[in-house]
Amino acid sequence: MLDAKLISARWYLGELSGKEMTEIACQALELGHGGKNLRRLAGLTNPARRDITEIADGALREFGVVVPITKHDAALWMARWVAKEIVEGRIQPYAGACRIWLSYSGEASELKHWVDLATDFEVAAETSGIENAEQQIVQAARSLRNDADAAGECPNTPAEMQLSRRRTSLLRSILRWLVIAIALLWSLAALLLVAARWIDPPTTAVHIQRRLQSWIHGTPYHERYKFIPLTQISPDLQHAVVAAEDSRFYQHHGFDWHEIQIAAQDDLDGDRTRGASTITQQLVKNLFFGTGRSFLRKGAEVTLVPVAEFVLGKRRILEIYLNVVEWGSGIYGADSACRYYDETSARNIDRQQAARLAAILPAPLKRRPARMNNYSAIILKRMAQMGW
Numbered sequence: 001m002l003d004a005k006l007i008s009a010r011w012y013l014g015e016l017s018g019k020e021m022t023e024i025a026c027q028a029l030e031l032g033h034g035g036k037n038l039r040r041l042a043g044l045t046n047p048a049r050r051d052i053t054e055i056a057d058g059a060l061r062e063f064g065v066v067v068p069i070t071k072h073d074a075a076l077w078m079a080r081w082v083a084k085e086i087v088e089g090r091i092q093p094y095a096g097a098c099r100i101w102l103s104y105s106g107e108a109s110e111l112k113h114w115v116d117l118a119t120d121f122e123v124a125a126e127t128s129g130i131e132n133a134e135q136q137i138v139q140a141a142r143s144l145r146n147d148a149d150a151a152g153e154c155p156n157t158p159a160e161m162q163l164s165r166r167r168t169s170l171l172r173s174i175l176r177w178l179v180i181a182i183a184l185l186w187s188l189a190a191l192l193l194v195a196a197r198w199i200d201p202p203t204t205a206v207h208i209q210r211r212l213q214s215w216i217h218g219t220p221y222h223e224r225y226k227f228i229p230l231t232q233i234s235p236d237l238q239h240a241v242v243a244a245e246d247s248r249f250y251q252h253h254g255f256d257w258h259e260i261q262i263a264a265q266d267d268l269d270g271d272r273t274r275g276a277s278t279i280t281q282q283l284v285k286n287l288f289f290g291t292g293r294s295f296l297r298k299g300a301e302v303t304l305v306p307v308a309e310f311v312l313g314k315r316r317i318l319e320i321y322l323n324v325v326e327w328g329s330g331i332y333g334a335d336s337a338c339r340y341y342d343e344t345s346a347r348n349i350d351r352q353q354a355a356r357l358a359a360i361l362p363a364p365l366k367r368r369p370a371r372m373n374n375y376s377a378i379i380l381k382r383m384a385q386m387g388w
Contacts, residue, residue: 004063011056018047021056028063035062189288189304194311196320200227201287204324207332209290221329224336228346230319233334236351239388240358241322244379246279247386250314254280254305280305283321326364327357341369355379 007024010016016024025041037058044052207223214221230238242249248256256278263276277285284304289297308317327337334346334357342353349357358379359372369376 004060007063008060011060014049016049018044018049018052018056021049021052021059022047025059028059033062035059038062186300186303189300190307192287193284193304193308196287197311197316201320201324204287204332205290206286206324206326209292210326210330223330223332224340225324225332226335227323227333228335230315230322233319233322233346234349234354235388237334237338237346237349237354237357238318238322239383239386240351240354240379241361242279242318243382243386243388244355244358244375245282245361246277247382249279249318252278254278254309278305279321280308280317282325283317284308286321286324286326325361327360328364331364351380351383352376355383 007016011021022041022044025038028038029042035058037055041052041055041059044055203225207225211221211223246256248258256276259276259278281301284301285291285297288304289301312320323333323335326332327334328340331337331340337357338344338346338349338353341357342349344353353369355376356369356372359375360367360369
């Protein structure tokens with residue numbers, strides 16, 4: 001037997017899909033109910049709920065139900081059904097109370113919270129004629145308010161439900177805009193790399209970082225930065241930097257997996273003595289991220305390195321790196337370093353001087369070329385092994 005009032009309430013409260021309504025219509029016809037809308041509804045296949053509202057309302061009228069029903073009527077009919085389900089053990093009292101309460105959520109200002117709700121449960125139990133149902137349901141309704149916060153099953157009041165939805169919506173909006181902002185920043189960095197194929201960078205993140213640090217600490221700062229073509233930089237200095245910083249520079253495509261594996265093993269052994277960053281990685285870090293370290297920065301760097309390799313090529317990467325890399329306090333680029341430390345141009349620096357300059361790159365603010373006897377000897381040996 002079909003409960004017309006319960007079907008109407010569930011349809012009104014959005015608990016029934018269009019397909020479920022067509023199945024109910026088929027059952028109604030089998031039970032001897034008739035009507036144009038019922039027959040039309042039974043003949044539909046997988047209809048969308050929004051497309052059958054008028055037909056479904058007509059079918060409910062043919063059931064003898066006044067449509068549209070009120071929110072209160074729908075909730076009361078639902079309460080009657082929930083009362084039966086609770087007594088028969090198919091729904092726990094707490095879950096049933098939640099279900100009825102949620103059916104009221106659209107009329108928060110009209111509901112006097114849990115007193116009225118308990119009363120409705122009481123009426124539902126009486127009209128259902130179910131023995132001992134009243135005490136169970138009313139107790140569940142009245143305890144729901146105290147338990148809701150701890151259980152997290154539903155908020156205390158419809159107003160709090162609305163506030164919860166607003167908070168969720170706000171969080172989603174913030175996350176969406178955060179993703180959009182990150183995508184835009186990444187796109188801007190990628191476009192700047194494309195532009196760097198033809199335009200020499202006027203400054204870098206490291207340059208800006210050092211200037212800000214000097215301003216914050218109130219220390220004097222004088223920047224030496226002059227961009228020169230790669231043809232004006234001694235091949236000895238080019239080779240010394242590659243030998244010192246990235247000996248497989250011309251073999252890899254931005255990441256030296258061999259060095260990464262060695263560095264990872266050193267980390268596991270607790271004996272890490274060198275990094276695994278390539279010249280391309282260091283260039284991206286210098287241009288966009290400064291000297292800070294974080295997983296977020298490393299992740300962004302990893303995505304931009306292939307872009308740099310693709311759009312710039314090895315020669316341009318080396319040219320930009322040699323011109324923007326930090327060689328001391330306020331000293332950026334090969335020409336500035338050669339003139340500051342050796343009082344000569346980058347074109348005229350000799351092999352020994354080049355090795356000493358390359359030796360200070362891992363810690364340019366702490367090291368001085370004149371003190372790099374041992375490391376410069378290692379770099380010269382590497383250069384010889386590489387045929388330079």
